[in-house]
Amino acid sequence: MTDVTVPTAAENAASGLRAPAPMRAVLDAAAVQRALTRIAHEILERTQGADDAVLLGIPTRGAHLAARLARQIAEVEGRTLPHGTLDVTMYRDDLRLRPARTLGHTEIPDGGVDGKLVVLVDDVLFSGRTIRAALDALADLGRPRAVQLAVLVDRGHRELPIRADYVGKNLPTAQRETVQVRLAEIDREDAVLLGTKPEREAGR
Amino acid sequence: MSAGPRRHLLSTADLSAEDAMLILDTAAEFARLADRPIKKLPTLRGRTVVNLFYEDSTRTRISFETAAKRLSADVINFSAKGSSVSKGESLKDTALTLEAMGADAVVVRHWASGGAHRLAHAGWIRSAVVNAGDGTHEHPTQALLDAYTLRARLGGLEGRRVTVVGDVLHSRVARSNVRLLATLGAEVTLVAPPTLMPFGVEGWPCSSSYALDPVLPKSDAVMMLRVQRERMDQAFFPTEREYSRRYGMHADRMAQLPEHAVVMHPGPMNRGLEISAEVADSARSTVTEQVANGVSVRMAVLYLLLGGSEPAIGTEDEGERR
Amino acid sequence: MTNWTIKGASPLGGPARDLYVREGRIAEAPAPDATVIDAAGLIALPGLVDLHTHLREPGREDAETVLSGSRAAAAGGFTAVHAMANTDPVADTAGVVEQVWRLGREAGYCDVQPVGAVTVGIAGERLAELGAMAESAARVRIFSDDGHCVSDAALMRRALEYVKAFGGVVAQHAQEPRLTEGAQMNEGELSDVLGLRGWPAVAEEAIIARDVLLAAHTGSRLHVCHLSTAGSVEIVRWAKSKGYPVTAEVTPHHLLLTEDLVRGYDPVYKVNPPLRSKDDVEAVRAGLADGAIDVVATDHAPHPVEAKDCEWAVAAMGMLGLETALSVVQQTMVATGLLDWAGVADRMSVRAARIGQLEEHGRPLEVGEPANLTLLDPAAARVIEPASLHSRSRNTPFAGLELPGAVHATLLRGTATVLDGKVVDR
Numbered sequence: 001m002t003d004v005t006v007p008t009a010a011e012n013a014a015s016g017l018r019a020p021a022p023m024r025a026v027l028d029a030a031a032v033q034r035a036l037t038r039i040a041h042e043i044l045e046r047t048q049g050a051d052d053a054v055l056l057g058i059p060t061r062g063a064h065l066a067a068r069l070a071r072q073i074a075e076v077e078g079r080t081l082p083h084g085t086l087d088v089t090m091y092r093d094d095l096r097l098r099p100a101r102t103l104g105h106t107e108i109p110d111g112g113v114d115g116k117l118v119v120l121v122d123d124v125l126f127s128g129r130t131i132r133a134a135l136d137a138l139a140d141l142g143r144p145r146a147v148q149l150a151v152l153v154d155r156g157h158r159e160l161p162i163r164a165d166y167v168g169k170n171l172p173t174a175q176r177e178t179v180q181v182r183l184a185e186i187d188r189e190d191a192v193l194l195g196t197k198p199e200r201e202a203g204r
Numbered sequence: 205m206s207a208g209p210r211r212h213l214l215s216t217a218d219l220s221a222e223d224a225m226l227i228l229d230t231a232a233e234f235a236r237l238a239d240r241p242i243k244k245l246p247t248l249r250g251r252t253v254v255n256l257f258y259e260d261s262t263r264t265r266i267s268f269e270t271a272a273k274r275l276s277a278d279v280i281n282f283s284a285k286g287s288s289v290s291k292g293e294s295l296k297d298t299a300l301t302l303e304a305m306g307a308d309a310v311v312v313r314h315w316a317s318g319g320a321h322r323l324a325h326a327g328w329i330r331s332a333v334v335n336a337g338d339g340t341h342e343h344p345t346q347a348l349l350d351a352y353t354l355r356a357r358l359g360g361l362e363g364r365r366v367t368v369v370g371d372v373l374h375s376r377v378a379r380s381n382v383r384l385l386a387t388l389g390a391e392v393t394l395v396a397p398p399t400l401m402p403f404g405v406e407g408w409p410c411s412s413s414y415a416l417d418p419v420l421p422k423s424d425a426v427m428m429l430r431v432q433r434e435r436m437d438q439a440f441f442p443t444e445r446e447y448s449r450r451y452g453m454h455a456d457r458m459a460q461l462p463e464h465a466v467v468m469h470p471g472p473m474n475r476g477l478e479i480s481a482e483v484a485d486s487a488r489s490t491v492t493e494q495v496a497n498g499v500s501v502r503m504a505v506l507y508l509l510l511g512g513s514e515p516a517i518g519t520e521d522e523g524e525r526r
Numbered sequence: 527m528t529n530w531t532i533k534g535a536s537p538l539g540g541p542a543r544d545l546y547v548r549e550g551r552i553a554e555a556p557a558p559d560a561t562v563i564d565a566a567g568l569i570a571l572p573g574l575v576d577l578h579t580h581l582r583e584p585g586r587e588d589a590e591t592v593l594s595g596s597r598a599a600a601a602g603g604f605t606a607v608h609a610m611a612n613t614d615p616v617a618d619t620a621g622v623v624e625q626v627w628r629l630g631r632e633a634g635y636c637d638v639q640p641v642g643a644v645t646v647g648i649a650g651e652r653l654a655e656l657g658a659m660a661e662s663a664a665r666v667r668i669f670s671d672d673g674h675c676v677s678d679a680a681l682m683r684r685a686l687e688y689v690k691a692f693g694g695v696v697a698q699h700a701q702e703p704r705l706t707e708g709a710q711m712n713e714g715e716l717s718d719v720l721g722l723r724g725w726p727a728v729a730e731e732a733i734i735a736r737d738v739l740l741a742a743h744t745g746s747r748l749h750v751c752h753l754s755t756a757g758s759v760e761i762v763r764w765a766k767s768k769g770y771p772v773t774a775e776v777t778p779h780h781l782l783l784t785e786d787l788v789r790g791y792d793p794v795y796k797v798n799p800p801l802r803s804k805d806d807v808e809a810v811r812a813g814l815a816d817g818a819i820d821v822v823a824t825d826h827a828p829h830p831v832e833a834k835d836c837e838w839a840v841a842a843m844g845m846l847g848l849e850t851a852l853s854v855v856q857q858t859m860v861a862t863g864l865l866d867w868a869g870v871a872d873r874m875s876v877r878a879a880r881i882g883q884l885e886e887h888g889r890p891l892e893v894g895e896p897a898n899l900t901l902l903d904p905a906a907a908r909v910i911e912p913a914s915l916h917s918r919s920r921n922t923p924f925a926g927l928e929l930p931g932a933v934h935a936t937l938l939r940g941t942a943t944v945l946d947g948k949v950v951d952r
Contacts, residue, residue, distance in 0.1 A: 087233070090245040090246065090247040090275075090507075090511075091245070091246060091247075095247065095511055095512060096511075096512065096513055097513055098512055098513055099512040099513055099514045099515075099516060100507060100508050100509075100510075100511040100512030100514070100515060100516040101512065101516070102226065102229065102230065103229075103230050103233040103234075104233075105233065106233070106236065136246065140240070140241075140242040140244070140245075141240060141241070141242070142241060294832065294835075294836050295836055295837055296832075296835055296836060314837065315839075316837040316838060316839035316840065317710075317720060317721035317722050317791075317838065317839065318720065318721075318722070318791030318837065318838045318839075319837050321790070321791045322791050322792075322836075322837055322838065325790065325791075326792075326835070338721070339721050339722075339839070340721035340722075340723075341720060341721030341722075342721065373718075376721060379719075379721060402718035403713055403714060403715070403717070403718055403724060404714055404715025404716075404717075404718050404719075405718070406715075407715040408718075
């Protein structure tokens with residue numbers, strides 16, 4: 001696995017601001033798979049068999065990750081955890097800052113969330129605002145016994161008091177870097193890529 | 205007050221196929237809320253939606269009100285009955301009042317064709333305007349909920365054959381449906397007596413027929429329009445009996461429809477005139493589904509117009525004129 | 527009284543020459559004290575005559591008065607206007623027509639010739655005192671229920687017969703009422719799209735057809751107001767070919783605008799008869815060019831702001847016309863080669879004065895004739911600004927349009943009512 005390196009100013013200048021530096025793989029397919037396997041085992045360990053756990057993925061990529069985790073756990077335990085999706089669009093706090101967007105799909109497994117241990121699954125944990133919206137969305141669906149959070153990548157820069165219970169990879173980043181999770185289900189490959197926003201879009 | 209550009213939903217002619225599908229898909233997500241313990245979303249919290257009704261229509265008003273409330277908007281109902289509107293206050297003055305109250309969207313039902321258009325474009329207000337029926341012009345959210353219902357029942361709209369029967373001439377529902385269904389790829393046939401067929405129907409994106417029976421076996425859906433009884437006095441047709449015999453949907457006609465075909469009605473129905481009770485209460489009838497779908501579709505319209513920094517659907521604002 | 531030397535004007539667009547005005551008449555030689563108007567490049571026309579003006583006084587002085595309307599007329603190059611009878615009270619008695627006539631004289635911007643109502647209160651039920659109006663100081667010769675159609679065939683026949691006694695003419699607003707109940711715009715594909723009740727061409731044509739036959743039968747003079755459809759042109763052309771005593775007018779807006787403008791539901795385009803199709807516009811232009819249509823008449827219809835700042839269905843019908851008529855005719859008839867300037871003088875002054883029996887108007891620009899004339903700068907172009915109009919109302923459908931031509935001066939019997947493009951305060 002490659003170590004994380006932040007491009008130097010010289011490298012940025014050399015790459016030119018018009019074309020952003022090409023994105024660099026920080027996790028390849030095998031590493032993504034290993035990270036998910038580890039999270040699956042951790043969930044089983046920490047929830048003592050996950051008897052009442054429900055996996056809810058946040059669309060788009062979190063939903064696929066939740067499905068994969070459910071499959072991994074099934075391989076180990078021989079039993080499929082209830083899993084579904086939770087769209088948080090309508091609960092976002094930045095709705096009015098961006099154009100109205102298409103809704104994702106919410107699919108709560110039979111049995112609902114009341115009294116359950118809900119594990120929220122997302123691809124990247126960044127400001128924490130998506131998870132805040134997810135907690136609100138969840139509250140409107142019922143009253144879970146507890147809520148935990150699993151993410152493939154934690155890139156830091158939290159803006160809310162939120163932390164993940166299960167992390168595939170801690171990835172220290174600069175604000176102006178971008179992290180992109182690619183999954184075979186939609187992107188035809190598994191990878192985590194790191195890139196740099198062009199100066200103009202970096203929001204300085 | 206939203207800061208970004210403002211858009212309106214005034215006519216289905218203004219909707220591209222992509223816009224219309226976005227509304228239907230968004231409505232499908234909202235429809236799932238009905239099964240949840242909490243049917244409300246925080247999306248439009250702090251936004252004000254005014255229902256401005258110059259014409260009685262409890263059904264449409266309640267549908268819009270429910271939609272706005274499920275999205276947590278503040279709702280003000282402003283009805284012509286019992287307000288200054290009925291005392292001769294002009295549309296302009298009412299609009300200025302709503303502007304002063306900070307309405308983000310005005311849902312307007314008006315007896316005059318073009319009422320919504322005028323409210324949107326005369327430069328009186330800055331809110332988004334949703335046409336909830338204007339005179340004999342258009343009723344776009346009714347057409348959207350009809351399209352939603354058809355898509356759900358028939359599995360799609362492309363190439364589906366929809367027959368619209370009745371007083372097409374005076375029907376805003378028919379106007380909106382013809383345009384929207386054509387945009388979405390359905391084949392529409394209008395059926396009406398010649399007196400109730402629009403003058404320039406040849407230019408519409410549909411076919412037309414004066415006879416109902418030959419069209420029935422080829423129809424995936426039949427939409428029955430409400431017939432105003434006063435049209436008889438205006439000599440548009442001789443008697444109710446003759447109308448019902450030639451253009452009414454009753455059991456014999458229903459039997460000529462393909463197995464999968466549905467019968468729609470925008471309500472309120474004249475049972476025994478354009479539709480028999482037997483048909484209205486049959487499994488083919490979508491009347492109550494249409495009502496339920498109305499809320500989801502109107503939520504989608506309000507969300508897509510008001511939910512973001514800029515609207516995702518609707519007609520561009522023409523700007524203030526003169 | 528000022529005497530004038532008009533240097534280098536082109537009478538009716540012909541070769542440039544000087545025109546001399548002395549004591550209110552066109553003279554052989556300049557007066558020693560004459561004021562010079564540099565008219566190089568300007569076209570001299572006989573003062574324009576409008577057969578169809580709504581001055582709104584008495585009754586709706588908030589929309590227009592005889593004074594404001596006749597200032598607007600002067601600004602548009604008119605020296606005479608016919609004030610329609612649908613005021614409040616209706617001009618159906620000698621008293622009302624004399625009042626309007628006197629107000630016109632006092633204003634002094636143009637000759638205001640009242641039109642008398644055909645029926646009492648323009649209610650279409652019984653004849654007004656047509657003779658009394660004819661014999662009043664106002665000398666009424668044109669009678670019209672304009673705004674309403676004299677739809678009762680027997681009543682129309684009697685009116686046509688009765689006005690023969692004093693050489694009158696009945697000006698008909700041709701609109702079959704039952705075919706136009708609640709009508710909002712031209713009936714056609716667009717009215718269906720917009721959901722606005724249609725005003726079918728046949729409702730105009732059926733009345734014109736009936737009336738030309740009545741005119742032939744009674745041997746009396748019929749004038750057709752604001753004809754607007756291709757079919758109407760055909761009927762009038764046919765009636766004239768038969769030698770029937772029929773004349774007809776078309777408005778500037780029907781020469782230029784089409785029903786497509788209704789798409790935005792802006793009531794400034796709401797008018798009766800409604801704006802028609804492109805084919806109709808071409809037909810009325812052709813009819814005006816070949817003389818089937820005798821005159822351009824403005825149907826100047828001022829309305830207060832609130833009558834137009836509302837829903838289409840409740841808005842008042844009508845458009846301003848006096849201050850833009852000549853420009854619209856230049857654009858639609860002269861620039862297109864359909865009429866030369868002599869033709870414009872004929873359709874906007876000579877024939878109108880003849881129909882209205884105004885002896886001092888529509889005269890040739892010759893020595894000894896009354897100095898009623900208009901100087902037009904045909905090379906000028908202007909964007910129509912409602913706020914700069916002299917009418918008290920603002921409902922011009924031409925707002926924001928660039929139109930050719932600008933009236934440089936208007937003389938009424940030698941008195942300048944407009945000079946250097948500005949209305950002269952009196």
